[in-house]
Amino acid sequence: MQVVSVEEGLQLVESPFIDSEYRVEVESVPIGQAYGRVLGTTALAQMNYPPFRKSAMDGIAIRYTPDTRTYRIVDTIGAGEVFQGQLALGEGIQIMTGAMVPSTADTVVVKEALTWIQESEVTVPSRIEVGQHIILEGEDIQIGQELLPAGTVLEAEQVGILAGQGYSEVSVYRKPRVIVLTTGREVQDPTEPLREGHIYNSNRYLLEGTLHTLGVDVVGVAHLSDAPGTVDDNIVTVQHMLDTLGPVDMIISTGGVSVGDYDTMPELYERLGANTLYRRLHMRPGAASFGGIIATEGHITWCMGLSGNPTAAMNQFYLLVLPVLERLSGRAVMTSWIECHLGEVVDRKYPLDRYYQGHIRYEAGSCWAYPNLGMTSGGLKSLAVANGLIKIPGNSDRLEIGTLVKVLPFTR
Numbered sequence: 001m002q003v004v005s006v007e008e009g010l011q012l013v014e015s016p017f018i019d020s021e022y023r024v025e026v027e028s029v030p031i032g033q034a035y036g037r038v039l040g041t042t043a044l045a046q047m048n049y050p051p052f053r054k055s056a057m058d059g060i061a062i063r064y065t066p067d068t069r070t071y072r073i074v075d076t077i078g079a080g081e082v083f084q085g086q087l088a089l090g091e092g093i094q095i096m097t098g099a100m101v102p103s104t105a106d107t108v109v110v111k112e113a114l115t116w117i118q119e120s121e122v123t124v125p126s127r128i129e130v131g132q133h134i135i136l137e138g139e140d141i142q143i144g145q146e147l148l149p150a151g152t153v154l155e156a157e158q159v160g161i162l163a164g165q166g167y168s169e170v171s172v173y174r175k176p177r178v179i180v181l182t183t184g185r186e187v188q189d190p191t192e193p194l195r196e197g198h199i200y201n202s203n204r205y206l207l208e209g210t211l212h213t214l215g216v217d218v219v220g221v222a223h224l225s226d227a228p229g230t231v232d233d234n235i236v237t238v239q240h241m242l243d244t245l246g247p248v249d250m251i252i253s254t255g256g257v258s259v260g261d262y263d264t265m266p267e268l269y270e271r272l273g274a275n276t277l278y279r280r281l282h283m284r285p286g287a288a289s290f291g292g293i294i295a296t297e298g299h300i301t302w303c304m305g306l307s308g309n310p311t312a313a314m315n316q317f318y319l320l321v322l323p324v325l326e327r328l329s330g331r332a333v334m335t336s337w338i339e340c341h342l343g344e345v346v347d348r349k350y351p352l353d354r355y356y357q358g359h360i361r362y363e364a365g366s367c368w369a370y371p372n373l374g375m376t377s378g379g380l381k382s383l384a385v386a387n388g389l390i391k392i393p394g395n396s397d398r399l400e401i402g403t404l405v406k407v408l409p410f411t412r
Contacts, residue, residue: 003280006319006353012277013291013320016300017327024174024249024328034159036215037172038330039152045145046165048138053101054079057133060114060122061105062092064130073120092122101134108133141165151332173330176249179220179241180207183255183265184308185227202310202380203254210317211252216325219245226255226262234264235271242272248301249328252321255308258288266290269303282394283319284354286312291320310380315355318389318408337391340367340407346392346399348373353394357386360407369407386410 004012016022026040055061062071071092077083079098087093087104095101095108107130115123141147147165148158154170162170182204190200204221211218220241224234242248256265257279270276274292281289290305304321306313326334340360348354356371371390372382389408392399399405 002276002278003282004278005282009278009281009289009291009320010323013293013302013304013324014327016293016295022300023330024176026171026330027174028169028171031159031163031167031170034154034162034170034172035156037154037170037175039148039150039154039158040171040173040330042150043147043162043165043167043170045141045143045147046167048143049141049164050135050137050139053137054135055095055097055099055101055108055133056135057108057110058097059095059108059110059133060092060124061087061095061101061108062124063087063089063104064107064128065089069126070117070121070123073122106130106134149332151330153331153333173328175215175217176325176328177217177219177245177247178211178325179222179238179245179248179251180204180211180218181222181224181238181251181253183224183226183253185225187223187255189223203308203313206310206314206383207252207254207317210314211325214322214325215329219248224253224256226264228262231264231267231271235268238268239272242301247299250302250304250321250324252304252306252317254306254313257290257305257307263288265305269294269305272303274303281316282352283315284350284352285309286315286319286355287352288312289316289320311357311382314383315357315389318410319355335409337406337408338367339404340369340390342390342399342401342403342405343368343370344373345401346371346373346396349395349397350392351394354392356390356392357382358388358390359385360388360409367407369405 029037060073068090071090073094074091075083076094077099078096082100083093083102087102107128109124109128110133113125117123147161152158182201186198187201188195188198194200208218222237222241253265256263266279269290269292273294277291277293279290281287286307288307292303294301294303302324306316323334358369358371360367360369369388369390372386387410391406
């Protein structure tokens with residue numbers, strides 16, 4: 001049985017990216033559908049911004065001459081309007097914030113500094129700086145300038161920049177396409193009355209919800225029986241999904257990966273053509289696991305078999321599945337470990353690394369991590385309040401409050 005550390009397992013599942021720079025395809029989407037997507041190519045400025053000289057203030061735009069204090073106002077324009085005439089010496093126009101400054105004007109005087117003599121005649125202050133209160137063309141962005149590098153996650157601010165540059169469509173990485181499988185005869189959907197000896201299928205909704213938050217397309221969901229003699233039927237079911245829902249970038253399953261008589265998911269994956277990378281992890285909770293890759297005709301499908309216990313499964317998800325999904329999404333910056341101060345004493349010595357779900361928060365300018373020390377691999381309650389994973393290295397002696405520990409924030 002291939003037993004590896006979490007770090008070794010991560011290297012194995014990420015190897016296609018390192019060896020061949022594997023990525024999913026790039027596609028073009030309307031600008032209004034780009035939120036949360038990852039930019040597929042570097043975005044360059046298509047025009048100067050602002051695209052013309054514009055007034056930074058309400059006031060008058062004038063053709064300034066040092067010996068002139070009184071100007072005749074010949075027109076009024078607002079934002080979006082264009083003055084069509086030519087300003088002679090001693091002439092100006094009323095102008096609103098954001099309006100285009102006429103080519104024959106070189107200075108804007110703010111409204112509050114003006115003294116009106118009559119409706120079309122105004123006196124300006126004695127001290128004026130030529131060019132004041134004018135935002136120059138291209139002052140913010142110049143045509144051809146790099147706006148956003150490939151790999152940028154497009155949130156509202158980034159989409160706004162692209163829209164402001166006239167991008168009606170955006171090149172983004174295709175969303176990773178994932179199949180979610182759950183297993184177990186004792187597992188049933190919450191839409192049904194709970195039968196004796198059964199539990200509800202929380203894993204399906206944990207995974208589907210987390211994947212949705214990450215911007216992943218869940219293209220298929222199935223629940224497989226672990227009854228004796230059902231492996232062949234399960235293989236047919238999953239193969240049919242792969243054939244009809246393709247391309248599928250990843251299969252994520254929960255349960256069936258330990259060493260019991262009913263733990264047949266490793267066999268299923270291998271018979272589907274997966275090259276096994278590992279069968280167990282040096283960690284708690286979440287040792288029971290499977291990692292493999294199906295490589296066919298230039299396409300790769302990751303097979304990630306997680307524990308059937310919800311807490312253990314989500315530990316494995318954030319440690320090993322999330323990094324692959326982020327790479328498949330084309331992200332340039334991925335979720336990374338940070339250091340936080342331990343908020344509670346940990347006095348439990350284990351030979352293996354332990355990963356506690358817990359609450360991460362900032363107090364007095366420092367990051368503090370509060371592990372759920374009562375967490376069990378099959379528990380559900382801690383998942384509702386946890387926002388990070390706290391690593392306690394194997395064979396650690398008593399760790400006092402304030403000890404620096406590694407923390408992996410959850411993406412949510």
